[in-house]
Amino acid sequence: MQIVALREGWFGRLALKGTATLAMVYILLPLVFVIWLSFFAQEIPSFPPDGYSLRWFFAIADHKVFAQGFVLSLQVGCLATVLGLVLGVPASLVVVRYPFQGRNIASGLLLAPLIVPGVVLGTSLYVFQIETEIATGYPMMGSFWGLVLAHTLIVIPWTMRLVTANLQGLDRSIEEAASNLGAPPFTTFYRVTLPMIRPGIVAAALFGFVNSFGNLEMSMFLVGPGRTTLPIAILQYLEWKIDPTVAAASVLQIALIATALLITDHYVKLSRVV
C-alpha cells in the first residue's frame, strides 16, 4: 500500500509539473518567437534567419504611425485609467457597503464591458456617438475624448472587480476605530479606507491600463482620421507587409507592459489581489 501511495504521489507530481510546463510553453512560445523575429536580419521572415540585426527597431522610428499610435495609446490609456478609477472606486464602495434595490443589476452592468465582445461594444458606441453628435452637435465621433470615454468603459469593470474584492476582505472595525478616535467620515475614508484598498486600486489601474493599451476591436470603430492607436497601426501595417518591424513594435509593447507589471509588483504583491 505504501509503495503504491508513494508511486502515485510521484506520478501525480510529475503529471502536475508536466502540465504546468506545457501550459507555460504554450503561453510563452508566441512571445519568444515575436522577440526572436524582431532581431532577424532579412525582410521576409523565414527559418533559419540569415543573420541578426537591430534595424527593425530603428525602422519603427521611421514609421510615424507607430510612434503616433504609441503616444495616443499611452494618453488614452492613462486618462481612461484615471477616469475609470474615479468612477469605479466610489461605485465599488456603494455596491459593497450600501444595500439598495437592484444592487446586483448595477454591479452586473458595471462588469458588463468585460463580457460583451469588443466588436459589439465598438459598434454600439459608434452608433451612440454618432447619435449624440446628431442630437447635440458636439463632434464626438472620432474625437480624442470620445475614445478616452470608451476606454474608460474598459477600466471600470477591472476596478469594480479588484476593488470590490479588496473591500469585501476589509475589516470594518478598523474604520470604526478611526471614527472612534475622532475622524469624521471623509477623513476615515482618506486616511484609513483608501490606503487599505490601495493594492486593489493599483492592480485595477494596471490591468485597466494594459487592457486599454492593447485594445483593438472596440477602438477600430471609434478612431478618427489621423488618429490611430498602436494596435490599430500594427494591424494596418500588417495588411501590406509582414516584415519584422511589426515584431519590433510588439516587443516594445511587451516590454512596456512587463515593466509596468514588475514595477507594480514591487509595491503591491499582485498575486495577493488577482
Added chain:
Amino acid sequence: MARLSLDRLTRSYGDLTVVDSVSLEVPHGEFLVLLGPSGCGKTTTLRMIAGFVEPSSGSIHIGGHNVTDKPPWKRNCGLVFQNYALFPHMTVAENVAFGLEMRQVEKPERAKRVGDALRMVRLDHLGHRYPRQMSGGQQQRVALARALAIQPDVLLLDEPLSNLDAKLREEVRIEIRELQRALGLTTILVTHDQEEALTVADRLVVMQDGHVRQIGTKRDLYERPADRFIASFIGRTCFNEGVITQAGRFETDDGLVFKVSGDAGGGPASLALRPERFVVGDQARSMDNHFTGTVEFVSYLGSSVDAHVRLGSSTKMVVQMANRDGYVEPSEGDELTIGWAQSAGLIYPRNQGPVSQGEEHS
C-alpha cells in the same frame, strides 16, 4: 473621565429587540463588566455607547452631557476592539498618534503623549514597528494605548482578550485593571468569560436576551444569584428538582427531604448547590443535611477533584473536594457520605423547560 448613564436604552431590529430598556449608572472611575452569553445584547449596548449603533429609544449621558444623537467621532470614548483593529498601514506610534491628530494636538505635545501612552503599556521601544510585526498580545496593548492616548471620558473594551491565549490573557487582564485604577477611568468591559469578569470588575451586569438580569458586586452575584440563570452562569452549580412542602423543607422528586433556609413559598422548586459547599466523610455527619450515596463518576481537576454522588433515583450532587494532604480520592462505586449547611442551598422557582435531573452547569 466621567460618569456614564444609560436610561432605558433599547435597540430593536424589526420585531427583534436585542437590547431591552437597559438602565445603568456607572460612577466615575468604576470598572463595570457586561457579562452574558453570546446574543444577550452586551455588545450592542457597548456599540450604542460608542455611537456605532443608533438606539431605538432611551438615552446615553457621558459626564452629564446627552450624547445619544452624537456621531461616534464626537463622543470621546476610547474603544478597544476584539480583533485589535489597528491601522495596518501605520506604525505603532502613528496608530497611537491618530486620535491626537484628529484633536489637532500640536506635534511636540503629540509626540510626548504618544510616548506616554506607549510607556504605559511597556511598548515605547517598539513605536517604529508595524502592527503585523507584533504578537497578538502586543497588538492588543497598542490598541489599548491608542484608546488611552486620547484621554477618553469612558474606556470601552469589547472582548479585548478573547483572541489571546490563556496565559497572555491573564497578563493583559491584570495590566488593563492596573492601568484603569491608576488613571481612574470609567470603564466598561464586555465579555462572555465569567472568570475574566470576576477578576477585573468592580461591579458586574449580567445580561440575557437583551435584559439586565442582575447588577452587583462579584460577591452579590456569586452568593446571592437573583435567578436560576445567574446561578448557573456565574460559577458552577448543581440543580435538583423538587417541591417545597413546608417552610424550610424541600422534598426532591425521588422523595429525599432536605433542610433549606429562606422563606420561599410552597410549590415546585429547584435547589441549587455550589460544588465547593459540601463536606465529606465523618465531618459531614454534623451538618444540617447529610446523606450517603454512591460515587458515579470522579473527575480529577488538579487542585480539586469532583465526585458525582447519586443520592436517589433522580437526585445527584456534584461535590468538589480540595486536593490537600491526607485526602483520599474516592473511586467510582464507593459509598460516600456528604453533608451541607442548610444555608448553602438556594431555592429557585422550578424551571419551565425540561430539565435533566442532577444537571450541572459550569
